[in-house]
Amino acid sequence: MPSTSRLRPIRYAGMPAAAAVLLLALSACAAPAAPSKSSSSTAVGDYPSAHIHGIAVEEASGKIMLATHDGLFDVTSKPAVKIGPTNDLMGFSPTKDEGVFYASGHPGEGSTLPNPVGLIRSSDGGKTWEQLSRQGESDFHAMTLTKSGIVASDGILRTSPDGKTWNTSAAEFQPAVLAGNPGSATVLATTEQGLQRSTDGGRTWQLLGSAPVVQFAAFATTADAIGIEPSGAVHYSSDGGVTWARKGNVNGEIQAITTAKAADGQLNIWAATGEGVLVSTDGGANFAPYSPS
Template sequence: MPLCFMTRGRFAVGFSAAAVLVMTLSACSSGSPVATAPSTAGAGLPSSHVHGLSVNSQTDQVLLATHEGLFDVTKPKSSATQIGETNDLMGFTAAADQGVFYASGHPGPGSDMPNPMGLIRSVDGGKTWEQLSRQGESDFHALATAKSGIIAYDGTLQTSPDGKTWSPATADFVPAVLAGNPETDTVLATTRDGLQRSTDGGKTWALNTEAPIVQFVAFASGTEIFGVEPDGAVHYSTDAGSTWTRTGSIKGQVQAITAVKKTEGKPAIWAATTEGLVVSTDGGNIFRTPPTAR
């Protein structure tokens, strides 16, 4: 029976001299998912459980992967639009090509997907999904794409060049969040002991003892990365996660983040929180409610 997070990448925090972070885990059955995140449905988000966030750098489309399915929240909150079936997308990540996403989780009402769904892929922006592998076997709570393929965790950290064949990674940690970028084979994993870093597409890993203990992490480009601590403190790296600089802070309990590199200026970081959707366009210093989500 695979282990899964009681809330998507949720940590219970206790700071000592070493700032030790304790991650709460729970065994999941193959039946109903156990997401227990605090409700955000009244805070400008269409769902109580946000598991993933994606912003298209070319079209500015904002998508939320949630307990109730995939939602387009680019327009004002009253016009949040569900895309595709109502499936619990516990794991969610964007690929390099426009409109291509990978996901995992549990089927919702009326879905003909197996439980758990294994790895599924959409090539039409989330409208329809195809089954790639491990249907009825894996509920990947952490997913990332890198230059050489896909990295995923379902109780075992695994890598795949095509989403169909899998190999176990050399790792002895439990990732809360996996993050990668199609430009590079550098992959990051947030864990209770600190930030793990891979430079070979997730096959082998090393703990970065100099990095802050972050709960969430997201690539804006192959080298620019944001990390967020459990208390909302934001950190920024320009060297693919080797060194970090403290920037601003996010209010509210963060559930998911993503980052976007624009053609000019500093990258943007987006966050879905218990208080709603926020964005920083100045490299993580100041966060505001985006105009489209007011």
């Protein structure tokens, strides 16, 4: 692994050079430098300064958590609160069960986890992590859950029914983001070539030539999905990513998104940037800064 993390430019096919977007290099992340050795929750600044790799929102409590290069943070209030040990949570996927997360990446200083950490799971909201598989082998940069199991990429696209045994997919692309839903076998993968879609839990894939070239994607339900282009254009799909409709636009350097369907049927969208979290309560037509208490 390289000694320092870095970014490299990835150009989406068919896009002009001016529209090229910086994405995290799939092979260019290393363990975070000089992190805290404490594994307890500690107060930090108003907002994490490290790069954000994932976002989770607890629908019941409204708690917003960011998985970052320096660990997991609760940004629901000011100052933000660090949760658990310092690990570079490169891959991060919440589950339908509150407080249960899957992750991957690299250990921070003082961590007892191997490097890379492989697949790990927390059942207590990120305070502690259990080693499941591929310790010392895989740094999954993209990860999602489906009813068939886990789909993840460490440079090779892999699927697992139980988080312990793994199969290798025949897909040759490297996804920037994987999006799925625990109630469905459908998976979306954002790639340089365009949006890829699987209906069998990540085993086989089809390139959706008519879909927008999105950088981020997330499912609110088994059918409702959101995609965001590098330009910030927001798109909505009601059929699991087959067809898309343009909604609105989100400004800022987006680093992670999530979405959920509200009681009124509208989609809520949270988009994490380097400066704060943006929220849409109208399906992506409009966004406003999230203001923690």
